[in-house]
Amino acid sequence: MFVSNSIIMIKFKNISSITALAFLVISFTACTNEKKLPIYGQREAKIVKGADGTERVDTVYQTIPAFRFLNQDSTYITQYMFKGKIYVADFFFTSCTTICPTMHRNLKTVYEQYKGNPDILFLSHTIDFKYDKPSVLKKYAQKLGVDGPKWQFVYGSKDEVYNLAEKSYLTVVKEDSTATDGYIHQGWLVLIDKEKRMRGAYDGTKTEEVEKLKKDIVTLLAEEKK
Amino acid sequence: MRKTLLFVVFFITVCCMIYSCQNAGExxxxxxxTGGKDLYTANCQNCHGANGEGLGELAPPLTDTTFLKENKVKLACIIKNGSSEGVVINGKSYQGKMPAFSKLHDIDVAQLVVYITNSFSNKQGMYTYEQVAKDLENCK
Known part of the structure; x- marks a missing residue:
């Protein structure tokens, strides 16, 4: 495209070709300016029938499946709590002394920023199914200073939580007696949109990635408003 | 005349010696x-924060000068063996558990203590690794 344009420019060397090129460049940059976050996970093509009976191909994206966990108030919460909401999910455990404090220190800054926005929620899953019962999670939330419905801390069985982490949130979690606190896990902060699709993953231990998460939340909010 | 000159030279030499001694200490x-800062970033910062601000009620701040001063002899024990005692700082109670950093050598502990007690508005001066060995003997 650009090559042919420059050839034109050489050939004619007149103002109109330069203007044409300028227009082209502007239109290209305009395209990239309309930012949209990528959609992660597997996808498949599905043939759907429209209302008028015509068939068309639709893309089906990977979504977070239904779940049911006990939260810090010992009540069950399900995916309905996150219906029509953007949320940030992560995996941690309360006795973790390595990456979790940093992750939650950083995530708390996001939480503080969106305190007044009911469209954004936070969901932290514990991977310590032995010790992190709801009462422990409650204490942790209070000590972190984020005790309220906006940031949910949930407890579930090992199978449920570990499956959800690896298959849906694409986060590695593992029991390992040789690791510092008995578990290995990744510190991703995963951004989920209103259609339960994964739109971003950010290393919660790095402030620059958390800054990107903040920017991407703004982009996603703008995108969802349309 | 020669005597005074000699005396002045001698005096200046002594001054220089004392000054350079002080400099060596500094x-x-x-x-x-410098060593302490690196160790702090690697081991302590995740809970206690880059500026020693702590983390909610999960980890106490290191910005309180009185606590660090009064408990200076205990710091080596707390770092090396951890602590589940809990602390009260500025009237606020912190009941979280501090993990043990048993892998740190005496020199590392000394560097950490020097860093912590001379940062975050603390200024307590030097603390040697010989002192660490002494303080560790008195751990509870």
Missing amino acids: IEQAKYM
Whole structure:
């Protein structure tokens, strides 16, 4: 495209070709300016029938499946709590002394920023199914200073939580007696949109990635408003 | 005349010696500070924060000068063996558990203590690794 344009420019060397090129460049940059976050996970093509009976191909994206966990108030919460909401999910455990404090220190800054926005929620899953019962999670939330419905801390069985982490949130979690606190896990902060699709993953231990998460939340909010 | 001249030269030499001695001490402390900063970033910062601000009620701040001063002899024990005692700082109670950093050598502990007690508005001066060995003997 650009090559042919420059050839034109050489050939004619007149103002109109330069203007044409300028227009082209502007239109290209305009395209990239309309930012949209990528959609992660597997996808498949599905043939759907429209209302008028015509068939068309639709893309089906990977979504977070239904779940049911006990939260810090010992009540069950399900995916309905996150219906029509953007949320940030992560995996941690309360006795973790390595990456979790940093992750939650950083995530708390996001939480503080969106305190007044009911469209954004936070969901932290514990991977310590032995010790992190709801009462422990409650204490942790209070000590972190984020005790309220906006940031949910949930407890579930090992199978449920570990499956959800690896298959849906694409986060590695593992029991390992040789690791510092008995578990290995990744510190991703995963951004989920209103259609339960994964739109971003950010290393919660790095402030620059958390800054990107903040920017991407703004982009996603703008995108969802349309 | 010669006597006074000699005396002046002698006096200046002595002054220089004392001054350079002080400088050597300062250089030593600066070395401890740099080492301590790296150790702090690697081991402590995740809970206690880059500026010693702590984390909610999960981890106490290191900005309180009185606590660090009064408990200076205990710091080596707390770092090396951890603590589940809990602390009260500025009237606020912190009941979280501090993990043990048993892998740290005496020199590492000394550098950390020097860094912590000379940062975040603390200024307590030098703390040697010989002192660490002594303080560790008195751990509970």
